[in-house]
Amino acid sequence: MGQLYYLSDAEWQEVIKDALSDYNIYAPIRDGKNLTYQSISEYNVASIELNTYRPTQPIKTFLFFFYEQITNIAKFPNLRGSVLMGVKACDLNSLQLYDKMFLEGEFAEPFYKRRRQDLLLISADCQDPIETCFCTTLNNNPYPEEHFDINISAVSSGLIIDVNSEKGEDFIKAKKDIFQKVIDRGILMKREAKRRAIIEKVRQINSNFDIKAPFLDLLREKLVSPVWNESSKTCVTCGACTQICPTCYCFLIEETKGKKENNFSKSRYWDSCQYTGFARVAGGANPRKKRYERLRHRYLHKFDYIRENFGFDGCTGCGRCVAVCQGKIDMRKVFDDLKKAPKNA
Amino acid sequence: MLNPYESIDAKIDDIIVETPNIKTFVLKPKEKITFATGQFIELGLKGVGEAPFTPSSSPYETNQIEVTIMKAGNLTDKLHSIKKSATVTLRGPYGKGYPVEQFYDKDVVIVGGGVGMAPLRSFLLTLLAQKEKFKRLVLCYGAKTPQDIVYKDGFEKWMKEKKLEVYRIVDKKDSSWNEAEGVVPVLLDKFKTNLDNSVAIVCGPPIMMKFTTFKLLGLGYKPENIYLSMEKNMSCGLGKCGHCGLGKFYVCKDGPVFTYDQIKELHETWA
Numbered sequence: 001m002g003q004l005y006y007l008s009d010a011e012w013q014e015v016i017k018d019a020l021s022d023y024n025i026y027a028p029i030r031d032g033k034n035l036t037y038q039s040i041s042e043y044n045v046a047s048i049e050l051n052t053y054r055p056t057q058p059i060k061t062f063l064f065f066f067y068e069q070i071t072n073i074a075k076f077p078n079l080r081g082s083v084l085m086g087v088k089a090c091d092l093n094s095l096q097l098y099d100k101m102f103l104e105g106e107f108a109e110p111f112y113k114r115r116r117q118d119l120l121l122i123s124a125d126c127q128d129p130i131e132t133c134f135c136t137t138l139n140n141n142p143y144p145e146e147h148f149d150i151n152i153s154a155v156s157s158g159l160i161i162d163v164n165s166e167k168g169e170d171f172i173k174a175k176k177d178i179f180q181k182v183i184d185r186g187i188l189m190k191r192e193a194k195r196r197a198i199i200e201k202v203r204q205i206n207s208n209f210d211i212k213a214p215f216l217d218l219l220r221e222k223l224v225s226p227v228w229n230e231s232s233k234t235c236v237t238c239g240a241c242t243q244i245c246p247t248c249y250c251f252l253i254e255e256t257k258g259k260k261e262n263n264f265s266k267s268r269y270w271d272s273c274q275y276t277g278f279a280r281v282a283g284g285a286n287p288r289k290k291r292y293e294r295l296r297h298r299y300l301h302k303f304d305y306i307r308e309n310f311g312f313d314g315c316t317g318c319g320r321c322v323a324v325c326q327g328k329i330d331m332r333k334v335f336d337d338l339k340k341a342p343k344n345a
Numbered sequence: 346m347l348n349p350y351e352s353i354d355a356k357i358d359d360i361i362v363e364t365p366n367i368k369t370f371v372l373k374p375k376e377k378i379t380f381a382t383g384q385f386i387e388l389g390l391k392g393v394g395e396a397p398f399t400p401s402s403s404p405y406e407t408n409q410i411e412v413t414i415m416k417a418g419n420l421t422d423k424l425h426s427i428k429k430s431a432t433v434t435l436r437g438p439y440g441k442g443y444p445v446e447q448f449y450d451k452d453v454v455i456v457g458g459g460v461g462m463a464p465l466r467s468f469l470l471t472l473l474a475q476k477e478k479f480k481r482l483v484l485c486y487g488a489k490t491p492q493d494i495v496y497k498d499g500f501e502k503w504m505k506e507k508k509l510e511v512y513r514i515v516d517k518k519d520s521s522w523n524e525a526e527g528v529v530p531v532l533l534d535k536f537k538t539n540l541d542n543s544v545a546i547v548c549g550p551p552i553m554m555k556f557t558t559f560k561l562l563g564l565g566y567k568p569e570n571i572y573l574s575m576e577k578n579m580s581c582g583l584g585k586c587g588h589c590g591l592g593k594f595y596v597c598k599d600g601p602v603f604t605y606d607q608i609k610e611l612h613e614t615w616a
Contacts, residue, residue: 070350106598107349107583223612250587253350253580257392262432264391266350271586279588281578282396282417285551287616297590305593 002164004182005172012152012159015175017045019083023120023171026062027085028055037062037084051127051154054088054318058246060098063115066243067269070253076110079118083171087123090135090318092147094246100310101249120167123148125195129202132319134332136202138213140317143195155191209332211339213313215303218335223296224344227337232295234327239272241321241329242298247314248272273297299334349583352389352434353378358409360429363495364488367460368425369401369413374435380404382471383442383464383574383602387582388412389420389434390427396420397439397579399601401463401496403470410435413463413495439582440601443468443546443572452481452538456557458529458549459488462495464574465548469503476508483536487514487529487553491522510536529553530560540565548574555615558605568606575600575608 007015019025025040027048035055040048062084095116102109103116126133126142135142144151149168153160160182163169172179182188242248252271257264271278274294280286288294306314315331322330359371380386382404389395396418402411416425424433445468453472457465465484472482484503488494494513504511512532514525525531529549545561547554554573561571577589577596584598592611594600608614 071348071352073348076348101585105584107585109583109585110348249585251581252586252588253395255389255392255394262391268350268581271588273587273590279578279590281576282421285576287613301587301590305590308593 002162002168004188005161005163005179006158006182006184006187007161007178007180008158011178012161013045014178015172016040016048016085017042018175019171020045023081023083025083025085028052031056037086040085048086050086050124050152052086053126053128053130053133054090054320055086056244056320058094058244058318058320059084059087059091059121060094060246060249062119063098064102064109064112064249067267068111069265070111070268071266072264076114079115082118083120083122085122085124087121087144087148088126088318089123089140089142089144090126090133090316091246092121092123092144093135093140093316094318095147096312097247097306097310097314098249120150120171121148122150122152122168122171124152125154125191126198127154127194129198129205130319130323131205132322133202133317134206134209134319134322135317136199137206137209137211137332138313138315138317141195142198142202153191153194155187155194158187160187160191206332209336211332211335213303213315214307215299215313215335216307218338219300219304221343222338222341225338225341227334227341228292228296231329231334231337232292235274235291235295235329236326237274237276237291237294238326239274240324240326242272242274243270244320244324246316246318246320247302250278273301295329299331349436350581352387352395352436354432355410355435357427357429357431357433363413363497364493366416366425367413367493367495369411369495370424370433372410372412372433372435373408374410377407378410378435378438379407380410380438381442382445382467384438384440385579385582385597385601386410386412386435386437386439387579390423391432391434393423394420395434395436395580397582397597397601399464399467399574400438401466403467403474405471405474413460413466415460437582439579439597441599443471443602445471448472448544449478450480450542452483452543453479454483454485454533454538454543454545456485456529456533456545456547456549456561458486458553458557459493460495461549461553461574462486463548465546466496466499468546469509473506473509479508480542481538482509483512483538484509485512485514485529485532487516487532487549489516491515491519512536528556530556533557533560533564540567544570544572546572551576551615562605568609569604571605573603573605573608575603577601 029038102112123144151162302314355372355374361369579597589596
């Protein structure tokens with residue numbers, strides 16, 4: 001937690017309007033049934049929806065592009081002066097894994113590293129969880145606790161603004177005079193009560209599922225179970241669950257020939273472990289030929305391998321994979337079914 | 346900021362035809378690449394793509410790298426059709442190689458199958474360059490037919506090498522063959538090593554690795570003394586892209602060489 005301030009909605013909108021001249025701001029705007037991050041200008045600044053649930057795009061779409069040329073580039077593309085606003089805790093929590101994978105180890109992912117340094121993150125407490133939300137099942141909270149530069153919590157008729165980094169301080173600098181430090185304990189207690197209420201709401205949404213992370217032991221006990229085959233029957237291997245997932249990071253490198261001889265470039269694009277050929281090796285051997293093996297692999301990677309390696313789960317409970325699945329596969333139900341199934345049958 | 350995706354050019358200095366579907370490419374990289382035996386590189390053809398290969402030459406030979414490649418897919422088909430002096434791309438080396446120093450004063454049994462002899466040749470050359478450091482060196486090798494044996498000149502030399510015992514076998518012999526016929530694990534019955542002080546280094550097709558490992562275990566080798574080169578489709582080589590996942594490991598950074606002890610519990614070890 002950084003420095004806390006209390007502002008009215010109108011004052012915050014002034015801050016944003018003022019920042020539009022210096023920053024590229026992206027924030028959630030209602031788009032039919034969905035909330036999507038859109039570029040903000042004076043025309044849509046009043047339509048920003050902060051006090052809702054997570055937008056459709058995961059934040060990896062800003063930090064780790066779907067398709068991008070990765071060689072023969074003059075310099076690394078940057079996101080200097082870009083702001084992503086209205087980010088929910090389930091997306092911020094995905095940065096824990098992304099930072100581990102792409103900033104640590106022998107090699108850093110240079111594109112992610114650059115954008116991660118640049119992008120300013122303004123988060124907001126989740127105020128309106130939907131049917132697919134299950135962050136509490138993963139022992140996560142629906143309000144931001146780390147990885148943000150500024151967090152916004154709507155309380156009573158105003159906003160608690162939590163400025164958590166130097167980048168965040170810089171962002172409010174120009175309007176610093178309207179930022180009043182929070183000294184009223186009552187306001188903080190109201191925020192706490194509201195946060196408790198949202199946790200309770202997410203729990204209520206998930207009251208039909210008798211599951212709670214970590215799932216490592218469950219997965220090991222039920223590695224061989226008819227549940228896997230049963231659950232994957234409606235899978236059409238479209239890969240949408242991995243593309244929309246804020247923590248899925250697997251990718252493939254491809255090469256493109258240029259016009260001149262010897263001129264070529266490499267590009268990287270998101271791949272999916274749900275595709276048939278993902279693990280296939282030269283000569284054709286494939287350790288995950290069957291759909292159920294690939295579905296199971298996704299769960300094993302997130303809740304066994306990542307937990308083994310890093311001590312946390314590769315899932316934030318954002319529920320996008322549930323919302324997007326054409327086969328109506330619900331991760332919560334899969335775990336619930338596994339829990340009820342006999343051991344390694 | 347360094348860009349780990351960029352490769353360097355390497356000129357093909359020579360192409361040695363090993364078998365009807367295996368060639369060894371002698372490469373002269375534009376910049377020096379040093380590697381530890383068992384580490385792999387990403388070798389590519391511009392605009393076609395890259396694939397992981399473990400060099401088959403000795404790491405002590407620093408002005409060129411040799412890579413032995415079997416025709417098995419899109420990239421390798423194209424590699425087999427290119428000519429001397431063409432250019433390929435290289436990046437790496439990646440991963441952990443063979444822990445050679447841990448094998449000092451031991452009986453070292455090398456077991457290869459088919460083109461799996463490629464990394465083992467590099468390993469063998471590394472051992473032979475300091476052969477006095479090892480108690481005993483044994484090489485077992487199997488191929489489908491006598492024509493499918495790689496490094497024919499190499500074997501001729503190795504069979505004359507006093508420090509090295511060589512056993513060979515083919516699945517199907519012909520009139521030219523007066524050595525054994527059968528599968529690779531059979532060779533392990535032809536000699537005895539001091540099991541308290543032996544390591545076995547295995548590389549070959551998955552099925553051969555599986556049955557060789559089981560045979561070694563049956564003979565009394567400890568899982569931690571059996572070293573396996575795991576074949577996966579490493580795409581990035583950097584421990585990120587997810588393609589070479591083997592349980593909690595990424596073969597590109599945690600391998601490609603594993604002890605059987607490390608991977609024996611994983612459900613995809615032999616898949």
